[in-house]
Amino acid sequence: MSLSDSNPWPKMTSRDEFRFLADVIFARSSGDHTVVKLHDERAGTTRFADNRVIQNVDTRRGLLTVTVSLGRRHGTASTTDFTAGAVQDMVARAERIARAAPEDPEYLPPPDPRPFPIRETAREETVANGPVRRHEYANEAVSLCRMENLMAAGIVSSSAASIGVAADNGLFGWEMRTKAQFSLTVQAGDGTGEAGATGWSAAAHRSIDHLKIQERTLTAIDKAKRSREARDLPPGDYPVVLEPAAVAGLWSWLIWALDAKSYEKGTSPFAGRLGSRIVDKRLMLSNVPNHADLFGVGFTSEGLPSEPSQWIEDGRLKQLAYDRFTAHTHGIKNIPTLESPVLSVEGASFGNVGELLKQIDRAVLVTNFWYIRSVNLRDLTLTGMTRDGTFLVENGHVVCPVKNFRFHDSPLRIFHDVGVATVPAEAVTPEAGKMLAPAMALPHFHFSSVTRF
Numbered sequence: 001m002s003l004s005d006s007n008p009w010p011k012m013t014s015r016d017e018f019r020f021l022a023d024v025i026f027a028r029s030s031g032d033h034t035v036v037k038l039h040d041e042r043a044g045t046t047r048f049a050d051n052r053v054i055q056n057v058d059t060r061r062g063l064l065t066v067t068v069s070l071g072r073r074h075g076t077a078s079t080t081d082f083t084a085g086a087v088q089d090m091v092a093r094a095e096r097i098a099r100a101a102p103e104d105p106e107y108l109p110p111p112d113p114r115p116f117p118i119r120e121t122a123r124e125e126t127v128a129n130g131p132v133r134r135h136e137y138a139n140e141a142v143s144l145c146r147m148e149n150l151m152a153a154g155i156v157s158s159s160a161a162s163i164g165v166a167a168d169n170g171l172f173g174w175e176m177r178t179k180a181q182f183s184l185t186v187q188a189g190d191g192t193g194e195a196g197a198t199g200w201s202a203a204a205h206r207s208i209d210h211l212k213i214q215e216r217t218l219t220a221i222d223k224a225k226r227s228r229e230a231r232d233l234p235p236g237d238y239p240v241v242l243e244p245a246a247v248a249g250l251w252s253w254l255i256w257a258l259d260a261k262s263y264e265k266g267t268s269p270f271a272g273r274l275g276s277r278i279v280d281k282r283l284m285l286s287n288v289p290n291h292a293d294l295f296g297v298g299f300t301s302e303g304l305p306s307e308p309s310q311w312i313e314d315g316r317l318k319q320l321a322y323d324r325f326t327a328h329t330h331g332i333k334n335i336p337t338l339e340s341p342v343l344s345v346e347g348a349s350f351g352n353v354g355e356l357l358k359q360i361d362r363a364v365l366v367t368n369f370w371y372i373r374s375v376n377l378r379d380l381t382l383t384g385m386t387r388d389g390t391f392l393v394e395n396g397h398v399v400c401p402v403k404n405f406r407f408h409d410s411p412l413r414i415f416h417d418v419g420v421a422t423v424p425a426e427a428v429t430p431e432a433g434k435m436l437a438p439a440m441a442l443p444h445f446h447f448s449s450v451t452r453f
Contacts, residue, residue, distance in 0.1 A: 012127075012162040013040040013062060013082075015174040021064065021082065022166035028091050029168070031068035031098065033109050037301065038164035038174070039063045046134035049153040051142050056131045068094040072103040106325040110167035116298040116305050119175075119289065123207040126178035127160040133208065134158060141184050141217045148221055154184035158208050165303045173299040180208035181428070184217055185388065186224040197230070197401075199223025200368055200388035202245070202428040205293065223367060223389035230401040232450065233392060239363040239419075240445040241393060243353055247437040248427035249369040250382065250411045251343055255285075255432075257380055258311070258338075260320035260327070269380040269412065274317055279411075280418040281315035282346040287338045288436075293426065294340035295434060309336040314346075341435040345421035352422060353439045358396040359420050360441060365391040365398060369407075372431055381410045385451055405447035417443055 013021075022036045040062035047055040065078040068091065075097025079090040134156040145152035157180065164174040181204045188197035200223065201216040242250075262268040270278060287309045289296025297306050302324055311319040319336045327335045350356040357365070367389030375381040386404045393399065419441035427437040 012042065012160065012176065013038060013164070014162070015164075018162070018164040018166070018174050019172065021087065022164075022172070024084070024087060025066055025091055026168045028088055029066070029068055030095060031070055033069045034168045035067045035110050035303075036164070036166045037065045039065075039161060041159055041161035043157070043159035043161075044129075044131055044134060045155055045157040046131065046138045047155050048138045048142055051146055051152050053135060053138050053142070056135055058131055064090065066090055066094050068098050069107065069109070070095075070098045072105070072107045073098050073101045074104060074107060075099070075101055108324050108328060110169055110171055111303045111324070113167075113170035113172065114305060116173045117289070117307070119296055119298050120292070121206070121297055122160065122176035122178045126158050126180050126206065126208045127176070129158045129180070129208045137182065137208075137211065137213045140213050141182075144214065144217045145186055145221060148225070150221060150224055151187040152184060152217075153187075155181065156211075156213075157181045163297075165299060165301065167303065171303050173303060175298050177295075177297065178206050179295065180205055180211055182211040182213060182216060183428075184220045186217075186220040188224040188228055197224055197227040198388045199225070199227060203426065204295075204428045204434045206295070220388075226391070226398065227389055227401045230390075230403045231392075233364070233402040233405075235405060235447045235449050237444055237446050239360075239441065239443050241353070241357065241360060241363050241365045241439060241441050243365070243367050243439050244422075244425045244427035244437045245368045245429050246366045247343065247440055248432040248435050249372055249384070249429045250414065251285075251341075251435070251437065252429065252432035253372065253374070253380060253382055254411045255338060255341060257377070258317075258319070258321045260322045260330075263320055264326065264330070267378070269378055270317055274320065276317060277315045278317050279312065279315045279415040280345075282418055283312060283315050283415060284310070284344050284346065285312035286310050286342045286344070287336065287340050288342045289337075289340045291340055291342065291436070294342070294436065296340040300337055300339075304335055304337070306337045306339060307334075309338070311336070311338060342424055343435065343437040344424050345418055345438050345440065348421040348423050348438055350420065350422040350439075352425075356420055356422055356439055356441065357393055357398070360393050360396055362395075363393045363441065364402065364405075364445070364447070365389075365393050368429070375408060379410050380412050381408060383408050383448075404451040406449045406451055407446060408448040409446045414442055414445055415440075419443060
């Protein structure tokens with residue numbers, strides 16, 4: 001493959017092509033119900049480290065999956081070969097698996113057909129993107145770091161995927177989805193005496209041209225430079241200011257814990273608290289799939305529509321995350337989704353972290369958390385470490401960097417009382433993916449120890 005942004009691959013599977021494939025499968029299936037899913041993706045990643053590009057690859061993989069049900073028995077088979085013979089063999093394999101499978105007490109037939117919302121889930125500039133564009137963006141970040149005698153490491157990635165779901169009862173959904181990501185860690189020093197002097201920034205968007213490479217790189221550079229010569233601060237309870245990425249890292253665990261099945265079993269940290277206040281009364285969590293900066297979709301992998309929904313309102317828990325069987329068992333007809341989360345604080349008036357810090361007498365400013373893990377899922381106690389910029393704030397100003405902390409605390413305690421906050425901003429983390437979250441000042445946060453790095 002030549003290093004060019006011209007597309008050397010076959011075209012992505014179109015709506016009409018997916019419908020044709022689905023009809024062929026339905027005609028050849030002898031099951032009571034047949035469901036077909038498509039995931040046809042072209043993706044590429046450009047990695048850089050030590051101020052140079054070390055990898056620039058594109059991949060293409062199309063996957064067609066069929067599930068055939070015979071009563072409550074069902075079997076699933078897949079193929080990457082979309083020719084007639086391979087598709088026929090896939091259907092036959094799924095039928096053999098279904099005949100041999102035990103009955104599934106939680107099996108449900110496919111959802112009834114319905115119209116799905118039409119959303120702008122793809123951007124043409126990302127579909128057309130290739131290794132040349134990603135290489136240019138990676139070099140832009142590297143060049144800015146070289147000018148400051150700093151070391152850069154990170155990725156620029158992009159993908160375009162043709163996604164489909166269809167069932168023999170008339171259910172049909174297809175859409176093209178794109179995604180682009182940028183992540184950068186900048187290190188100041190030679191790694192011997194200043195290993196902790198790092199800065200980080202990240203972005204994700206449907207459009208690769210909306211990653212704001214220069215802005216994100218300058219943010220990471222500033223964090224790294226200001227993190228030099230970090231001081232010791234003893235562990236303990238501190239007021240904190242959490243930047244949006246740090247907030248999102250903690251809320252990703254709270255969102256995960258909204259599972260309805262564990263709620264009904266009584267093992268959820270929210271057991272018995274549906275409708276009750278679980279966090280500060282000013283906090284609201286919503287699904288906003290129509291937001292241009294989030295990754296809203298028209299339908300889920302189960303063939304359900306994604307609609308706007310309110311999950312937490314005035315600090316009260318309003319929704320749980322249902323699988324289809326649990327929802328059916330409890331008579332829930334409209335299953336809410338949360339793929340485009342927006343966390344907001346009622347009355348928040350600050351536009352950015354800098355404006356918020358002017359209101360702070362004393363606090364620890366946290367850029368990001370990493371390696372967050374659960375300690376006790378019953379009360380959602382978590383542990384993890386600060387990373388890529390931890391600072392002491394006094395009288396509205398950052399006065400010095402401090403060495404990274406390990407924390408042990410629960411989001412249910414941390415966010416029980418919220419001080420001043422910003423409007424929701426982009427927050428991209430490995431744990432949360434992408435959401436919109438504010439920076440927040442919080443009165444209590446427990447740092448259990450100081451890390452050695």
